[in-house]
Structure formats: C-alpha cells, structure tokens
Amino acid sequence: MCCSALSAQQASAVDKATLQLLLAKIDQLESRVSELEGHRQEACGYNVAALSVAASPVAMKTRSTLALPEPARVADAPSQAAPTTASGTEQTQVDNGMNDRMDLSKTLLRIRGFADISLHGGTQQGDKTSFSLGQLDLFVTSDISDKYSFLGELVFEAGPDNIYGVNVGTANSFDIDIERYLLQYSANDYFNLSVGRGHTAIGYYNTAYHHSTWLQTTTDRPYLFQFEDRGGILPTHTVGAHAYGMLPSGRLGLHYVAEIGNGREAQSPLTQEPVQNDFDDSNHKAYNLALFARPESLRGFQTGFSLYRDMLNPTNMPKVSETIAAAHAIFIRPKFEWLNEVVLDRHVPVGISKVFDTPGFYSQISKQFRAYRPYLRYEYMNAPNNEPIFPAVGLRHGPLAGIRYDANESVAFKFQYDYTFLRNQPGINELTTQVGFTF
C-alpha cells in the first residue's frame, strides 16, 4: 500500500512538472507567434489576425451563405479583411494604382524591348549575304491616371532609309526614330482618344503589328504594309488625333476608328522624312475612317474596311488627291492564322483627268505544331510606271514560305525563302534566317 501510494505521489509530481514545462513552452511559443505577427503587420500594413480569422477553416465553415450580390447583404457585409488603419469602407477603398502614381519614389514607366538579328542573302543585283542588326525597339508605357496613359516606341535601326525607292542616309550607321508617341485618354469601352504619333488604322496589319518582328509570324511585313522609310507606299504613321472604341452592336462586335492628322510628306524628290512630325506642308488634314467587326460567335474572326483621304503637295507638280481603300478578313486562333487584305491606293492629280491606281493584296496562312509554325504568304502590289508619288515601286509579287520555331516564350527563330517577280527585271530569290526576341 505504502509503495503504491508513494509511486502515485511521484507520478503526480512528474505530471505536474511536465504540465508546468508544457505551459511554459506554450507561453514561449505564443509570445513568439505574437512577435512574428507583429513584424508581419508592420511589413504588410494590415491586420494579419483579421485575415487569419477570415481564412481559417472555422470561419469558412461558419460562412454558410456566400457574399452573393444581394444589395442588403453586400451593404451589411462585415469587412473582416479591412486594413486596420481604415476608419470606414469608403475611406479604405482607394485605388492602389493611384497610390503608386502618387509615390514619387517609383517610376511609372514600364519598358519592354524587342530586337532581331538576321542573316540574309539574295540574287538581287548588288545584294551581298550579310548579317544585319534589325530594329532595337524600346516599347514604353506609363499608367498616368485612371483615364490617361502614355504609349511610346523608340526604335534604333541601322542602315539608310529607303523612301519610295530612294535611299537616304548612310549605310551601317544607326538612327533613332520615335515611331509612336501617344497620350491616350480612355473614357469607356466606346470612346477612347489618343493624340500624337501612331500607326494609321489602314487595314489590319498596320494596327496589329508594329515594330517588333518577334510578334510577327514572318521575318518582315508584307510589301503593302512596309514602313514609309523602308520603301512602303502607305502612310503607316501619322501625327494627329485618333478616336476609337466599340459600337453598341451586341454579339456582332462592331468597332470604329476615326483619325485626323498631318498625312504624309509629298515633296519631290522624296528624300525627306515621310511622316510630317513637326509641321504639315498644307492646311488640309488627312483623315481615315475604319469600321470592323469581331463577332462573338466566331472567336478570332475579324473583318472590316477603312477609307483614307489626303491631299498631297508635291513640288513642281499639281496637288494630288489620295484615296486609300482597304478591306480585310482575318481568322486568328492560338494555333492557326489566316490573314487576307486588299488595298487600293488611288492618286488623282488635280486638274488632270488621269487616275493612277495601285492595287495590292496579300494572303498569309500558318499553323502551329508544338513549337513549330510553318507559314506561307503570297503578296502582290502593282504601281503604274508613271505613278506621280512613287514612280520607282512598280510591280512586285510572289510567294514566300518559311518556318518559325519558338525556342521559348521570348525567343523565336525563323527561316524564310522569298521569290519576287518584278516588272521588266529578273526575279529575286532571297533566303533569310532571323532570331527575334523580347526582353
């Protein structure tokens, strides 16, 4: 009996000691938890405990009904996740973006770069197989406020400009062009306004693809949409104002673009910057209207047309009325694309009954197989020999075929073969290998 009572007393003493030890340990852990939570609150600026309660399994189980959009329920909903510094819901609901904008220690600029390097060879007279640095494109955006934003595109490019067949500048030197420079105001989905220098909404390609070859399937743009300083015939850039947005049209998905700007330079000889960045050579303004549909029932499909009008002022010549009509139908899914566009560029010298029409079109199709995307394009452009604005362009048409390989999400390799028929000249064979990337 004595032994058993003694052993019971000893066991009780041990239990008490263990209990004390455990309680002390719990106290230690609790104080440590409090300390850590305090640090976390300081770092995050909100009440971790409140969020812990909100996210805990117990809290979840007690939420038998959802915060569904019943007005009374929403109004009464407790703000368990509210910042502790807030005195009320209205005061706490500030736009975090606005806070960022007001923080002068942060830059609002976001910069993304695009570039490409090519190895190109062809049978055109004077053409040498060469490595070429493509455009180094710094794309800059800034979220100025809830309604205003800035978009800019600064391009470093090597080689002389080629304005309607006339070379300007020196080989192997780099130039810097501000290709886009737009202040954008976004009122709602139906009305947006941008002012500055941007791409004209002529057709589809010029609105969808800008100065990055990485974003394009092929190594270069179609002839028809080549940039003005690379021999293109269309005014792909303009300085002015652009209004755009959706039209109330239900599932038809109608959109509009209305543009007014300086239009293109039309001095002769055409050896100057074709885009009138600083001043216009006349009071007449170019304008462009575009309408297109993206029906919801056929995702990836877009069709539309645009009409551009300008009055050109070449020296030693009468003024030339310019009308550019364009239509497109495209179908793009993540693994498939089919682009079709047709353009008619009409020049009519004032006081002369003759009309100079330059028609052009292209059709491009590609299909993706894992990281590989083979593609085909046929393009056609036919400028009359005595065309008053771009006499050196002439006829050119032909196919190209190639394959694009996306090595990863930022780097793409392309291998492309082009054959181009020219009027009264031998055809040209070209091979191009290009690596395009974003950074």
Place this chain on the structure above:
Amino acid sequence: MVIWPQAEAARVSEEWPHSLEADTDQTEPLAVVINRMNSVTNLSFDELHRIFLGSRVHWSDGRRITLVMRDPGEPERKTILHDVCGMNENQFKIHFVQGLFTGEILVSPKILSTPAGVRKFIFNVPGAIGYLRLSEVDDSVKVVLIDELSPDDRRYRLRMPLPSVKSE
C-alpha cells in the same frame, strides 16, 4: 487590332482536366469576385472572356477594370486560362504583350500569390475583378453570377479539382 498570340508551347504538363463539369463531387466552384462597391451582379461567359483577355477594359460606370490573377502555375489560374481564355500560360502572356503593344490593352493583370492577397486587393480597388475558390470567399468581396448562375449551382461552369484530388 486582334491580339491573339502566334506562339504556343503546348506542353502536356500544362494541359488541364477537361471533364470537371461532369464530376461535381470531385470539384469545387471557382468564384469570380469583384469589389463590394461594384454594382455589377451578373456577367455572361462572353463578357468574362473579354474581361480576362483585356478586350473589355471598363465597367459600365466607366471605371477601369483591374484584372487580378494568381501566380503562374496555380490551379485557379490554370482553370481561368483554360476555361475562360481558352489559352495556356504562354499564349496568355504573349496575348497581353501584344495587346499592350497595340495599345488595345491598357494595363497588365495584377499578380497576387495568395487568396488573402486577392481578397485584400479586390477589397481596396473598386474596379478590380479576380477569382477565388468558393471556400476562400469571405464577405470582404462580392461574388458575381456567371450566366445567371451562382457558384453553388450544379450547372455553374467554372469548376476546379478539390485540393486533395488535384491533378499534377
């Protein structure tokens, strides 16, 4: 102005189970949540598609939509990409790069790594929209109906595997 991506890296590991709708016992609804001050109560699936692809950038009151996404690789994000956007991770990224480049998309999605972070951000930003597992929803955010269906409706389209049976 259409901004579908050209590139795609369709890897098997990125594919997502396709038969979730039928097996509601093994799945959990993914609730689309907005700020409590937002008057929107219902979105059609097409509207949701346009919002998550950045082609609709304003609410009807003119306030700009701020898209909230979870980190790449999170199952909630995969569900949205697959079921709403019809894209994989790579396609989605390229879509936004190209959309920002054309000027058609105004801002990139806000990336948040935890459900608590999503709740807090949406609580604080009136124009925000994001998504949470139904079990992670609390009263700090508002759940919107999708095609007039609430997440606890068996016909609700946005569903994802329960954590315990989450596919690799």
